[in-house]
Amino acid sequence: MKEFDYVIIGGGCAGLSLAFELEIHNKLENKTLAIIEPRSEYKKDKTWSFWKIFPHNFEDCVKKSWENFSINIPNKFAHLKCNDFPYQTIDSGLFYEKINRKLKENSNIIFFKNINNINLNNSFIFNSLPTLNSDENNLWQHFSGIEIETKNNFFDEDIFNLMDFDCEQKDSVHFFYTLPFEKNKALVETTWLSKINNSSIKNYEVQIKNYIENHLNIKNYKINYKEEGAIPLFYPSNTREKNKINIGTAGGMTRLSTGYTFLNIQEHSKYIRENIENISKAKIFKIKKKYHFLDKIFLRVLKKHPEKMPSIFFRMFNGSSKIIIKFLSNKSNFIEDLLIIFKMPKWPFIKALLKINE
Secondary structure (H helix, E strand, C coil), rough: CEEEEEECCCHHHHHHHHHHHHHHHHCCCCEEEEECCCCCCCCCCEEEEECCCCCCHHHHHEEEEEEEEEECCCCEEEEEEEECCCCCCCEEEHHHHHHHHHCCCCEEEEECCCCCECCCCCCCEEECCCCCCCCCCCCCEEEEEEEEEECCCCCCCCCCCEEECCCCCCCEEEEEEEEEEECCCCEEEEEEEEEEECHHHCCCHHHHHHHHHHHHHHHHHHHHHEEEEEEECCCCCCCCCCCECCHHHHCCCCCCCCCHHHHHHHHHHHHHHCCCCHHCCCCEEEEEEEEHHHHHHHHHHHHHHHHHHHHHHHHHHHCCCHHHHHHHHHCCCCCHHHHHHHCCHHHHHHHHHCCCCC
């Protein structure tokens, strides 16, 4: 049985980000690291998008960056700017290639498909595999998207559509999301915020096809890439264990009201790197408690009143986009929090706060 100083369980975004952060800051020169990842090869399998509120290690993996975006509900459209915090999309294929190329330079880093030949007793473990509650009432952000390419120029590549709620809701929260990479190339996704066991809303291919052909009015296109996923809008079990830290979604790095995780992972990786010499005694890195509290109320309203959510999201962005971006990215101050709260319809949120049932 082989022993390592550090073991990362799960070689996805969180595990690789941490390994890369440790490696580029020379924290693995005299330490050994095992990364447990069952996949046989890394290839593009998803995109990660976020508002760039601070620098990160993967600027060279950004497929596209935007300073303009839109959000719309039936009969209402808002065009907003995000110059201060551009919206970026990371290509996972470039991300995997960059990190694996760097990690291969260090012979102290070894990949394994499982833990069968590893003795974990004396290792410090970073776990990225969440233990999720199977409660059927939990909410998820589940989505499916395709990157399409057209013969003609259909898209304005300088503005992306964050949320288009002008679509069927089916007693849930549903919107389409369009990222135009070029004038003839874009990622189009259907996204639901709902209980995940609702099979009536999972006909993703039909939804996307109808949206592209009837809403975007694009009849001829080819599909370059597909992605599908589900993000839990609830926190997984994350108890403190000796010589073990949970990272990524397992470590509570997914913002529940948005599903944003990528930059939280980068911030957590930096924190671990800065405390790696005394990691067993370091405090658990968490998203601030105020966001836990506000997200909990927000999700109560979403679950109770899904029909109100399109207009609520629209109201949130009706004003300073800088403030809402900071709020959604965990960087808002108290005054900015209040400005967001005051935009919300008061009674549904008061009832959610007090847990009053209708």
